[in-house]
Each structure stands twice: as structure tokens, then as C-alpha cells.
Amino acid sequence: MYETLTYAGGVHKSEELKELIEDLGGFILQENILQMDLILNLAVPIDDVEKVKEKSKELLGKISVAPMAGTELAIVSPTLARHHLPHAACDISEYLRRYGAKDNMIGLARGAGKGIAGITEHEKKLIEEHDLAIYALGSFKQCIMDKTFLFDDIDIPVIVTGAPEIDIEDLPGADAYISGLGRVPRRLKRGENIRALRKLVEVVENILDNKRRDMAQDPPLVPSILVKNAIENQIPAINEVISPTPVTSQLDGVRIKLDYDKYHEEIANVTINGNPLKKIAEIKKSYMYDYILVKLLSETSII
Template identity: 75%
Template structure:
């Protein structure tokens, strides 16, 4: 079993941490470099967590458990246009990254307007490729309640944020609702904003933990982090991808940032233990830039 961790430290000597993780048989899931600070999302064997903590202490860094590591989250805004004040959505996305999540900002093409907001089938498909979706909505209760149709057809858990207090039962299709956000024309730096962000993180972690427990009843044959590692080692084209996290881990698979038409055969033939990936996963084109989406099949479907 692997434990997912977040390491926060300086850039200086960070390669020592990466070498230790490799020596322990662990994986670097995500690497974010922010000026002189480094945030690593890791997966290491549970019995070796203390060794990682000791190394972090030596490097004057910090290690903490990261329940969101290995997940991909969609942060959805009715629009990312300037007039819709996307500050809250941007800060939500940035805050989730601190806890190990890989998130994508999605602005709906026609999501603005109480009476005219719409979501296309393609946008729904894109959102459904993620592990969880956060809809960053506005400041008025009646407006938020009028937009519940945006969640219809979304098969992943949906967390809605907004300014007023609303019972989640009033929002059909939503798994949870977090107040304290809304259309705020500034960064979320005040005390009440930080408290709302922390509550959001707690709720998202609980939902993801519940999904993990459900999946544990019928898990895939191999963990997604192992698939990610094998793809990175066996498909050389990955080395030429300059997008962040060329192979992105999800709860039930990975997203490979290579063109489907050109590289899906290479992905299908990746060897994971004694299996070929095409035998234990569904490999299909992603709605996102024609990337490759690998969804691992549960054990019972392979019997």
C-alpha cells in the first residue's frame, strides 16, 4: 500500500528528496515550482513514510498527508470572462493544489445568466472525465437554485460553492454545498475566505475518501500510480511533453497528454506486471485536446 504525501520545501537540494523517493520504490505524482518554493506530491510505501519525514526535516521542508493526491478535479465557472469575476474559482484551484490535487479550470461557453445559462454535452463529457467537479457559482440564492440544471448529467460528485447559505437538499444533483464564496472582486485572503477554503478542502477530502472506499470493494488490478510510472518509463514520447504532469493520475486511471490517434497503440501495449494495458483498461480519446484517457477496469469485470 502507498501513502500519498505533499512535500513543501525549497528548490535547493530538492533532487535529494526525489532520489530518496525513487530508492524507496515510490513515485513523484506532481511537481510544482513556485519561485523558490517546491511542492512535490508523492506516493511512497506506508512503511517508508518516516524516512521521507526525516529527509524533509534535514532539508528544512515539511511533509503532510495529502488525501487529494492522485486525483484530478474540475473547477467549473459559468464563464472565465473578466466581467464574471473568476477570482474565487482561481483561488479555489490554487488552494486545492496545496493539498495535492491536480485541477483544471473549466469555463462554460454559455454558463452566464440566471435564465439563459446552458451547458453543452461536450462540456459534460469533459467534466465527467474528472474525479470530482467544483462549480463556483455566484452570490444570490435564487440565481444558484436556477442553475441546478448545470449539474444534470454529471456522473462525478459535484460540490457547489456560492455566497449565501443553502441546504444541499435544495440543489438537486449536488453532493455538497459550501457557502462563503460567490463573485468576489479580489483574492480570497481574508479570514472568512480562508475558513471557507479550509471547509471546502475538508468536504472534498471526505468525498474522495468515500469514493476510494467504494472502489476498494472492487478495485482495479493495478493502482493508477503504477500505471503512470510504467507509461512514463515505456513511452518515450512522454519526455517531449512540456505540459504539467504529462501523465495525470486519477482515482480510476490516468490521463496521458499525448495525441490519441498517434500514440494510443503505444499506450495499449504498455506492460504493467504481466498484463498489457489494453487488457486491464479502457483506452479512449479524451475530450481535452484529444489526449488519451485510460480508465482501469475493476477486477470483477476481468474474470
């Protein structure tokens, strides 16, 4: 079992921490360098967490638990227009990243008004490639309730956010609803906004924990972080990708930011514990930029 953590510190001597993580059998999930500051999302064996904390203290860095690390979330907005973005949706995205989440902003093509709002099959499939979806809706109760068709048949957990109080029973298809996060023409910095964001984090963590427990009943053949590490070590083209997190971990797989048509055969032949990836996972073209999506098979799927 691994514990997911976030390290925040300086770039100086950070290689010592990375070498320790590798020696302990851990993994770097995501690395961000901001001038002279370094932020690492990492996974280490639970028994070795204290060793990492000691090294972090030695380097004058800070270690915190990152319960969302190793997951990919979708932040869905009815449109990319300014009356839906960037305020609440972008602040939700930024806040969740503090807890280790890798999230993607998705704006639907037809959400400018209640009468024409819609979602395409392509958009549904793109959203369902994630571990969880958060729909950032508006400030009017009836409008939110009338838009349940945007998420009532999405096959992953869905959290809806908006301004008014709404009973979850009035939102078929939603696993949870968080109020106090409607459309506002400013950053979400006030006390009531921060409390709503904290509530959202709590709900996201609970849903992901439940999903992990369900997966534990029939787990993937190998952990997704092992797949991520193998791909990074065996596919040289990964080093040429300039996008953040070129191999993004999910609960049950990874997203690889390489063109499917050009690299999918090479990815299929990556070896993990002596087995080619194509024998333990489904490898398909992502609905996001024709990337490669790897979904790991469960233990019972090969019986």
C-alpha cells in the first residue's frame, strides 16, 4: 500500500529527496517547478512515510497528505463563455490541485442558455475518461434542476455545485451537491466561499475513498503508478512531451500525452513484471487530443 503525499520546498538538493523516494520503492506522480520552488506529488510505501518526512524537514521543505494524488478529475462548465468561466469553475480547479488532484477544465458546446443547453455523446465519453466529474453550475435553483440531463447518465461519480440549497433527490444522476459555489464576478476568497470549497474537498475525498474500496474488491492487475513508472522508463518520447504530467495517473489506469496512431503499439509492448501492457490493460484512443488512454484490467477479468 502506498501513501500519496505532496512535498513543497526549494529546488536546492531536491535530488536527494527524489533518490530517497526511488530507494524506498516510491514514485513521483507529478513535478512542478516555479522559479526556485518545487512541488512534488509522490507515492511512497506507508511504512516509509516517516523517512520521507525526516528528509523533507532536513531540506526545510513541507510534507502534507495528498488524498487526491493519482486521480484525474473533470471540472465541467456549461460553456467556456465568461458568464460561466473563469470565476467559480477555475477557483474550484485551483483549490483541488492543492490536494494533489490533476484536473481538466471541460466546457460544453451548447450551454449558453437554459433553452439550448446540451451535451454531445463525444463530450460524455470525454468526461467519463476521468475518475470523477464536478459540474460547476449557476445561481438559480430551477435552472440547475432543469439541467440534470447534462449528467444523469454519466457513468462516473458526479458532484454538482451551485449557489442555492438543493436536495440531492432533486438532482437525479448526481452523487452529491455542494451549495455556495454559484456564478460570481470575483475570486472565491470570502469566508463562505472557502467553507464551501472545503466542503467540496471533503465530499470529493469521500467519493474517491469509496471508489477505491469498491475497486479493492476486484483490483487492477497492477497499480496504475507502476504502469506510469514503466512507461516513463521505457518510452523515450515521453521525455519530449512539454505538456504537464505527460503520463497522468488515474485510479484504474493512465492517460499518456502521445499521439495514439503513432505510439499505441509501442505503449502496448511496455513490459510490467514480465508482461506486456496489452495483456493486462485495454489501450484505446482518448477523446482528448487523440492521446492514449490505458485502462487496467481487473483480476477477475482474465479468469
